[in-house]
Amino acid sequence: MISQLFILSSKGDRLVYRNFRGDGGDDVTDAFYRAVTSLPGDRAPVFMAREGRHFVHVRHGGLYVGVTTTADTSPFVLVEFLNRLVTLLREHCGTLSEKSVSVNVALVHELLGEMVDFGYIQTTATEVLRSATHGEPETTKAFSLLDLRSVGLFGAETQQSKVAPGSITNRPVLPPRGEQPARSELFVDVVERLTVVIAANGTPLKVDVQGEIRLKSFVPGGCELRMGLTEELSVGTEEQRGYGRLPLAAVAFHSSVDLEEFEQERVLRVTPGPGEVTLMRYQLAEDVPVPLPFRLLPSVEWDPAGRLRIHLKLRCDLPPKQGDPTLCPPSPPSSHAINVVLQLPLPREASSLAQELSSPEQTAELQGGGRCLRWAIPRCQGGAQLGAVFRVQLPPTPPLGLGPAALTFELPALTVSGLRLRCLRLSAPPGAPPAPPQRWVRHLTHSDSYVVRL
């Protein structure tokens, strides 16, 4: 049960405050802000207990969105709710910022009144809220495709851009009442996260792929969406799943997804309302070999005086060409990785670094007071091999050993599992607008944790 709910600006000003159960003073926000700011580090823990209250908060757009509870409530409920609240606020106010919240404060109150009653969460469904609220969203500024700040996939917090117009997703989902939507659009993201540990001898110790399909719709309700997935998909444990090329160990669907055709056709049917939903979460079975995107071939030479020569060869094993152009949408002609960063912890604090890199756009530097070597590669083509030589000066004590090296990267337009959207059809309800909605499908893989032991 939620006792109080608040949204604070980054400076601790109260933007929204509701006391649902009439217990506790109104000074909780001050107590919370004091607690948050008195902690070292820039990220306070999600759960905090202060002055007999349990605070749970998330941070978005510089705002603190938090609740308090005194009862023994499920932390999952609270965090899920806060995340949902943030999504809803985005849908109703466009971006989430101090400005947009304070302008729409009446609407936010109205929403909260419907969402929570006496601390019991009632609903977080966009459609339901839509019918129960009457306030109109006020937008804070005109949309600009040139506004690069708001570029980004809504599904994953990455810097990937250029694939689809990003800022378009940062507007209220709900068109002003009584107006035809300016443009009906539909975004589907297939985002995969890759967790890999590669042993020193090059064999993968652990390969874990988690993915999700997200849908953000600006289409008025009533249209049925049919989404065809890769047909080789199979689900279940080893005994259950048969011979599919793309075995998934665990799948979870949103409750609105109709799975009637899933078994046979691998088609998800959903009738989306305006708003954002995660349609499907899945995990690739562990016993399936996944082509790993990167290999690292290091060679290290020690010198008793503490000089260390590290020669790193990074091979990008992405296929030079991927996919079938007949797919919808067609695969890009070649695959590549972007924003590749390799971090290599050093055994002792290094005092100096000399580097030989293969191209000027790459950079290398020491971080963490010399305890870590960071090599950044903005873009790496599939099939390419990059080399770099680093010379590091360390204190002349016997070293403990290097590594492990950690890689972060993004693979645009590619899913490592091979799961793709085969087709995306929207059947219009009777009397639908003549123009079919614009559909955007985006695939992306990013590294959650990609570790190469040395």
Place this chain on the structure above:
Amino acid sequence: MTDSKYFTTTKKGEIFELKAELNSDKKEKKKEAVKKVIASMTVGKDVSALFPDVVNCMQTDNLELKKLVYLYLMNYAKSQPDMAIMAVNTFVKDCEDPNPLIRALAVRTMGCIRVDKITEYLCEPLRKCLKDEDPYVRKTAAVCVAKLHDINAQLVEDQGFLDTLKDLISDSNPMVVANAVAALSEIAESHPSSNLLDLNPQSINKLLTALNECTEWGQIFILDCLANYMPKDDREAQSICERVTPRLSHANSAVVLSAVKVLMKFMEMLSKDLDYYGTLLKKLAPPLVTLLSAEPELQYVALRNINLIVQKRPEILKHEMKVFFVKYNDPIYVKLEKLDIMIRLASQANIAQVLAELKEYATEVDVDFVRKAVRAIGRCAIKVEQSAERCVSTLLDLIQTKVNYVVQEAIVVIKDIFRKYPNKYESVIATLCENLDSLDEPEARAAMIWIVGEYAERIDNADELLESFLEGFHDESTQVQLQLLTAIVKLFLKKPTETQELVQQVLSLATQDSDNPDLRDRGYIYWRLLSTDPVAAKEVVLAEKPLISEETDLIEPTLLDELICYIGTLASVYHKPPSAFVEGSRGVVHKSLPPRTGSSESAESPEAAPSAGQAAEQPAVIPAQGDLLGDLLNLDLGPPVSGPPLAASSVQMGAVDLLGGGLDSLMGDESEGLRSDVGGSPAMGGSGFTAPGPAAPAAMGAPLGSGLGDLFDLTGGVGTLSGSYVAPKTVWLPAMKAKGLEISGTFSRQVGSISMDLVLTNKALQVMSDFAIQFNRNSFGLAPAAPLQVHAPLAPNQSVEISLPLNTVGSVMKMDPLNNLQVAVKNNIDVFYFSTLYPLHILFVEDGKMERQMFLATWKDIPNENEAQFQIKDCSLNADAVSSKLQGSNIFTIAKRNVEGQDMLYQSLKLTNGIWVLAELRIQPSNPSFTLSLKCRAPEVSQYVYQAYDAILKN
């Protein structure tokens, strides 16, 4: 429209301005004004002065405006209760509005106005709304009952709202059901005894139906309520489980965890033989694994829950070890929690994999994590016996890295491994000792000291090692000081001859120079133990320690069962029951798992036995060494209060028997020793707390060569001239151990006086001089009767024979073995210690012949359990020869009988301390084995008397 229009400061003028706008005729203007008021209110400005004006706007058909006004009312009604009454009429009217949204809004808002007068008016509208035709109104009304109950519980009961609420559980709309369940659950919490949530199979069925249809949040209410239900048998439990299982694949992790909670609870009732049980186990793993893909904070919550689940039912996740491998970018709290779970899941099957991971972690950068990883290796060793050897070698590898904190942690865990597998991995001690200097953390130092003390007999230079720690004794932390004290006492008990000074030093440091009561008390206890009864000290200090087991870090089973009932809640994160942290918790209901039903309990396969059961059978927590001593304090070993009992407490060697035998000499010796004790520490004696003062150890390890022999006069018995048997000389102190001084010797008794016949040989290259000798306290008070007289300096390769007269008036302390004598010899080079066993017959006094009548009476008088029988083998003497041979060593034959061809000799002897020993020796002419029966009031001497018999007869 400017962004800041709602956020202007509320000066008098602005309030006035708002007032005017609120009273405007234009609807739009009114609405904007109310919005401004709400904005001011939200940021915490006082706009209560506008109350009447805002309430005036209440009667509007604009829903948006109405909501804003209601919001204002909720906020200020409490501070302006009289004015709030003005609004009641509108509320009541709105509750009858044709628009269900308005009806619901009115009833919702009224419940939030916590003013008694208003709640009175609420009852009627609420009653109507609970039966409203629109589900939206009903669900709002259901929550309103909970609100009203919070304000005025009595009113709710009197008005019969609870019954109406119960009826709503059977409502056709799932959202109404969910809210009714939520409200009832909350109300039931404050009435633990009431039967509010009287769930029966029918209502459960309705809940399960509603579960499939309501929103995700409603599903959580229903699942949490289901978890409190107690199915009547395993079949019902199974059918509920079957209907809850689909929730496991819900996208909302809160729903998943609530479903897990229900399943974990009801599984308790299912028989493990059921196929369904196995199916359910398999279904639980994937959703738990999926929870780990959430953001780190939720991962942490999930891991805390999984930690509980794994302890309760390890079989669920036993194949999912890899999921818990640490990612380099996990936050530290996630990493530590994962490590914990990895160890809980570690088994023989996956231990190699786990160890390889842990070894990798031990080389990471984060110090806290590395430490925990090293500890984890130790815990693996303790948990999985087959892996112990591998773990130890991994730890040794890590020690070789010489990274300071890694080495220290490794030593701490190796100590634990020693406690689990004693006498198995001592070969690594040498490696550990190499790193002694790098230990700077108290825990590691204490662990290392413990190891040295525990294995003192295998570490040649244990005394040096411990002595090196002793130098900075007062700068050490208490942990180290305590451990050092114990270790040195252990060392002393194992190598008494060489470490007297050390033990004396540490005892005085602990008792005199320390302010820490723990340390002081422990010091006194050891001191008393050592000075009164070294055998007991040995038994206590060197007692066999119970083995530690990995169960020590498990959650206690009853708590675990309770926490399982709170899966998914804050309690499962804190691992504490809610009563421990929910402030002002309402009537706390103690939740517990359902009892297992079904008859197949006994047929459970052993490997599937619930871990809780196993944990219960295990010995609970191992007492630390401190606890052991704590227990001792509660025993009657505590110091006596006054003088005379002091003496009694010192006589531990079969004191009762000895005193019964009228042993004046022993008493005499004893009290003399004690007098010096008390005299040496008047302060302590006077205070009633008669802990041994510093004089006591001084007597046992005082500086040598101080002419101690002068203290005592020669007191020999007066008896016949007789040459008692003298054993050949043996080497007591090899030259290697004494920097070139070799001592060999034997004991003899002649003409009533005991002497120690020594040969000192100088095998060093330098001249030795200034010899002196001293004995430690011993069982019979043997002490040198004169100083050790070596007249000329002993040149290299020269020997000197000395006969050192002894008496038996020294301090008495029971030794083990009884005839053990610890000797210190000093010369100009050093002090050397050795111990030797003296044959008991040197203590047989010349007047040991008992009167026949006396013998018979005494023989009968001594209880039979004091009789000991021994066989003397391979002795070909006849009865007369035996008799005369024994007589030479003061064993007197009192009578001889021939029974059925056997000779029976009845003999008596008396020890220097007055103990009589009666003997019956049976000799069969054809048999070289004699049977010796000994009767004595102090039966512990019998064995040594037998040894004396044996030695005398065979030479």
